[in-house]
Amino acid sequence: MDILVIGGTRYFGIHMVNDLLKQGHNVTIATRGNAKDSFGDKVSRIILERTNPESMKMALADKKYDIIIDKIAYCSNDIKYVLDVADCDKYIYMSSTSVYEPKHWNTIEDDFNALDKKLVWCSRMDFPYEEIKRQAECALWQAYKNVNAIAVRYPFAIGKDDYTKRLLFYIEHTIKENPMNIDNVDCQMSYIRSDEAGKFISFLVDKEYTGPLNGSSNGTISIREILDYVELKTGKKAMISKDGEAAPYNNEPEYSINTDRAKNLGFEFTNLKDWIFELTDYYINLINSNL
Incomplete structure (x- = not known):
């Protein structure tokens, strides 16, 4: 198949593109052209500015x-700028579990229905992240009902290649015994491994499915469990204090993500606790090597 990937040159997008190429698809990457990639002549490339409708029209028309x-x-404008001009048989949108109001235990796709919410055409800075992602789905499902689309909803993606360094924050602060302000240390939460996040999207290109779709590793874990593991491995003590630096996963509720729909399509996610402590070990060694 001929597949256009808008973005895809970093983090789990790299895993996704590599898996698409492994499957034998013809892949074109659309970016601003600023970031180098490692795909060489395996992919085609086009240049566009994602937030500029004229640039999108010039790049995608015909x-x-x-x-x-x-x-x-x-945001909703981002959806409009591509679907007003693009011609495709299927559109796969990278959404987020942040659309849920709020996430909770056993969160299913039907817990957020974009058809029940008023569509607001907006730009990226008009609302907080959670709301602009909701509005993007509102645009997709309300204004482009005839598009064969999937909205993939992930929780936090983590891995050795995680440029956000959010999980690393907790481990590094513990090892260096720097105080952290954590407001949800005992909340169970879901995650997805970065390579799996990429592979799941590539898995969907030939699946007969339309609608929102959750993706997540099986199981949950709390920040407390991770900190306890780091303390055990390093002999250090996690310093939790209201006067400490605010932790990146603050304000997240306790929740889990139901992935039954994805499993029914044939995708088996890994078990979170089969790999997260190995990732934690990687971060521990990385931090200790730089001390």
């Missing part, structure tokens, strides 16, 4: 793709 995977649409 082109036909079997699949468009949009990793960097954040």
Whole structure:
């Protein structure tokens, strides 16, 4: 298949593109052209500015793709700028579990229905992240009802290649015994491994499914469990204090993500606790090597 990937040059987008190439698809990457990638001549490339409708029109008009995977649409205008001009048989949008109001235990796709919410055409800075992602889905499901689309909803993606360094924050602060302000240390939460996040999207390109779709590793874990493991491995003590630096996962509730729909399509996610402590060991060794 001919597949256009908008974004895809970093983090789990790299895993996704590599898996698409492994499957034998013809992949075109659309970016601003600022970031180098490692795909060489395995992919085609086009240059566009994602937030500029004229740039999108110039780049995508008169082109036909079997699949468009949009990793960097954040708001309703972003959806509009691509679907007003793009010609594709399927559109896969990278959404987020942040659309749920709020996430909770056993969160299922039907817990957020974008058809029940008023659509507001907005730009990326008009609302907080959670709301612009909701509005992107409102645009997708209300204004483009005839598009064969999937909205993939992930919790936090983590891995050795995680540029956000959010999980690393907790481990580094513990090892260096720097105080942290953590407001949800005992909340069970879901995550997905970065390589799996990429592979799941590539898995979906030939699946007969339309609608929102959760993706997540099986099981949950609390920050407390991770800190306890770091303390055990290092002999250090996690310093939790209201006067400490605010932790990156603050304000997240206790929740889990139900992935039954994905499993029914044939995708088996890994068990979170089969790999997260190995990742924690990697971060521990990384930090200790730099001390």
